[in-house]
Amino acid sequence: MANIDSPLPGVFYRRPAPDKDEYVREGDSVEEGQTIGLIEVMKSFTELKATASGTLKEFLVDNEAEVSVGQTVAVLE
Amino acid sequence: MSSVKVHNGGLSTTVQDLGRTGLYAIGMPPSGAMDQYSFRxxxxxxxxEESAAALEATYIGPTLEFTDERVIAVTGGDAAATLNDETVPMWTSVPVKAGDVLSFGMIATGARPYIAISGGVDVPEYLGSRSTYTLIGLGGHEGRKLADGDVLALGEAGAAPSNGALPADLAPQFGTDVEVRAVVGLCSYRLTEEALASFLNTPWRITKDADRVGYRLRGGTLDFVEREQPFGAGSDPANVVDLGYPLGSVQVPGGDEPIVLLGDAVTGGGYVTIATVISADRDIFGQARSGDVVHFREVGIEEALDARREQQRRLDRVREALS
Known part of the structure; x- marks a missing residue:
């Protein structure tokens, strides 16, 4: 089990753009360093990356919801 | 070689000094450190010198490699600074040598760590300042935030206080629910009495749109007094005839999203401007994050000036302690 925490406050997005598919769905396998979402703050978008390889078990933050620094966005197993 | 290598620029790290002051009237904001106390x-x-150029990071700090012997200090927001993987004490002078690498982790308190290096960052002065104004790309290092692979020249280092540390009682505390003092005025006549009271009583939340230009807040709706649209003003109730926006002024486009203008402020325009954060409290925004809560407390000019003098006395104590 590993958590993916946000290093930034801002707004979390599951997709690279509104008309694109989600980066990852729950149950997908991910590689360490793979982008799983974006955090928007100060008009810039920062990629949120998987901290380990495994299966993305669950997103704890909804698409377009606010996140704070250190908040767990997703859980890997 | 006297330089700093930028391995990673972080989220938004810029060269800043005390600011490019004196040009506001022609539309040039001062820029400069958002938290001037921590910077000094x-x-x-x-x-x-307190006016030397240093680095201002935002949320995610840079990774820097030093190329000669220097003294550095990290102040402001606490972003778990390490030197070659060892913890760097905040608010303390730390000697570094060629090959040492300064990195940052997740920010724990505040929003903006400052990194000063003895000798200062030697970028060219533009209009009397080394501060970066990224919006139009001037000053600092090529008018922009630092990028991976940048190399910053350093000035000649003078005599640094060896192992200096700021007395604990002079280190600011950064909360996530803060009160700032503001002088109500300019266009506050456009608000209904209830709306002005509501402005002062509402816990405002800082949105994601909070940067060096301004901090946009959300949390309530302010109603305007009915009026006949004056010549020269826009049709929206939040429009007035253009005016200069003071630094720290609070404008309310639409009535529901107050914006506090900071170092890279827009210097004028036609939005109703209902109050001005006192200069002594502007630093608070420099260390406030998206998601934090802000309360405005009304003060008069006398109290604002007292607060500025109090801040000066605090700085005098710092100068004395570190000299």
Whole structure:
């Protein structure tokens, strides 16, 4: 089990753009360093990356919801 | 070689000094450190003039490699700074040598760490300042935030206080629910009495749109007094005839999203401007994050000036402690 925490406050997005598919769905396998979402703050978008390889078990933050620094966005197993 | 290698620029790290002051009337905001107190302390800790150029990071700090012997100090927001993987004490002068690498982790308190290096960052002055104004790309290092692979020249280092540390009682505390003092005025006549009271009683939340230009807040709706649209003003109730926006002024486009203008402020325009954060409290925004809560407390000019004098006395104590 590993958590993916946000290093930034801002707004979390599951997709690279509104008309694109989600980066990852729950149950997908991910590689360490793979982008799983974006955090928007100060008009810039920062990629949120998987901290380990495994299966993305669950997103704890909804698409377009606010996140704070250190908040767990997703859980890997 | 006297330089700093930028391995990673972090989220938004810029070269800043005390600001490009004196040009506001022609539309040039001062830029400069968003938290001037932490910035000055950083320079004092490394034996620099308080006005020397240093680095301002935002949320995610940079990774920097030093190429000669220097003294550095990290102040402001606490982002778990390490030197070659060892913890760097905040608010303290720390000697570094060639090959040492300064990195940052997740930010724990505040929003903006400052990194001062003895000798200062030697970028060219533009209009009397080394501050970066990224919006139009001038000053600092090529007018922009630092990028991976940048190399920053350093000035000649003077004598730094060895192992200087700021007395604990002079280190600011950064909360996530803060009160700032503001002088109500300019266009506050456009608000209904209830709306002005509501402005002062609402816990405002800082949105994601909070940067060096301004901090946009959300949390309530302010109603305007009915009026006949004056000549020269826009049709929206939040429009007035253009005016200069003071630094720290609070404008309310639409009535529901107050914006506090900061170092890279828009210097004028036609939005109703209902209050001005006092200069002594602007630093608070420099360390406030998206998601934090802000309360405004109304003060008069006398109290604002007292607060500025109090801040000066605090800085005098820092100068004394570190000299």
């Amino acid at each position: 302390v950083a320079n004092l800790l490394v034996g620099n």
